[in-house]
Amino acid sequence: MNKELASRLLLKMMLIRRFEENVQYYFTLGMIHGTCHLCIGEEATAAGTCLALEKDDDMFATHRGHGAAIAKGIDIRRMMAEIFGRSTGVCKGLGGSMHIADKDVGVLGANGIVGPSMALACGAAMAHKMRGEKRVAAAFFGDGATNEGIFHESMNLASIWKLPVLFICTNNTYGMSTHISKVMADTEIEHRAIPFKMKACTIDGNDAELVYETVRAARAEILEDPQPILIVENTYRISGHSKSDGNLYRTKEEISAWKEKDPIRTFAGRMEAQGILTKAETDALWAEADEKIRAAVDFATQSPYPKVEDLYDSVYAE
Ligand SMILES: Cc1ncc(C[n+]2csc(CCOP(=O)(O)OP(=O)(O)O)c2C)c(N)n1
Ligand SMILES: [Mg+2]
Structure with missing residues (x-):
């Protein structure tokens, strides 16, 4: 780990944390509509994975995908505007939280x-393979x-067709x-790769450095020898499932224990202990994240809503 990479990983995680906290706040104020699923607590999975990818690599996110999009390099201001439903958003304000794309x-x-x-990534990987792209x-x-059938179908297809996919x-x-x-019945998700004869591993998904190194190595292996690889990143969602969650299914103690393993605090602490970053430098990264997210909120809230007459410009099927 060097200073440059440590700073990049840390800043991405801090940006994601502040982004999510702001979305939660403005959602509560009624300024953001629909629903949204926050990834507070899971920042290392997004930052470690996406920083290990290259700009040209394709990434498909989930309903809880704000962190992955930020880590992959999306414009934060336009992403915030999208969530606020404004015309300057990455999808012209017509997609919202669960349809972020660029x-x-x-x-x-x-x-x-x-x-x-999973299936969409197989399609993209097949295109890369057919075109001979790295x-x-x-x-x-x-x-x-x-537990969805599409997981098993995609893993099987990716394995038999040797597609360059990271699951x-x-x-x-x-x-x-x-x-x-x-x-x-078997909670070791990694075992689900066995019938498809795929390589798989399980790692601490709250350790940004480990996530980065694991994904970086898997990516290199896939490019050398096209094949899919499954990486299970164990983590914890500190946020509720979506906009309303009474947390009736888990205890305060469980949540507190995972807060102790906060991926940002632990990584910053380790970098300081190893002399890679100083406390002043990690504080400066927090300040930078705060400033960038504040600017993103200003940009979003000052942007206009889409016009009704423009709605059909973005409809591709009739
Ligand atoms: C096909 C389908 N079934 C059910 C839902 C409702 N749903 C939304 S999120 C979710 C839980 C998904 O859990 P997981 O895959 O572990 O992701 P997490 O929410 O924990 O990030 C469900 C069942 C859905 N959106 N799509
Ligand atoms: Mg889950």
Whole structure:
């Protein structure tokens, strides 16, 4: 780990944290509509994974995809505007929280449906392979999504066709209010790669450095020898499932214990202990994140709403 990479990882995680806190705040004020799923607590999975990808790589996110989009390099101001439903948003304000996309930076879309990221990534990877391009496609999905048929179909297809896909499971052990142990006979998600003869590993998804190194190595391996790889990143969702969540399915003690493993605080602390970053430098990164998110909120709230007459400009099928 060097200073430059440590700063990039930390700043991305801080931007994601502040982005999510602001979205939550403005949602509560009624200034953001629809629903949204925050990824507070899971920042290392997004930052570690997406910083290990290149700009040309494709990334498909989930309904909880703000962090991945930010980490992949989307313009934060235009993403905030999208969530506020403004015409300056990345999808002209017509998509909202669960339809964030910007193909110029390889963000090929979040998805309100649980599961499609895996199949869409197979399609993108097949295109890269057929064109002989040195690019990979990464699909984020949750532990709950691995119970969908599309997970097994995509893994099988990717394996038999040797597609350059990174299957990234953000295992926060809950699908809405249901704990993984209530819906999976074998809770080691990594084992689900065995019947498809795919390489797989499980890592601490709250360790940004480990996530980065694991994904970076897997990406290099895939480019050398086209094949899919499954990486299970164990983490925890500190936020509620979506806009309303009484947390009746988990204890305060469980949440507190995971707050102790906060991916930002632990990484910053380790970098300071190892002398890679000083406390003043990590504080400066927080200040930079605060400033950038404040500017994004200003940009979003000062932008106009889309015009009704422009609605059909973005409809591609009749
Ligand atoms: C096909 C489908 N089934 C059900 C839902 C409702 N739903 C939205 S999020 C969610 C839980 C998904 O859990 P997981 O995949 O673990 O992701 P997490 O929310 O934990 O990030 C469900 C069931 C949906 N959006 N799509
Ligand atoms: Mg989950």
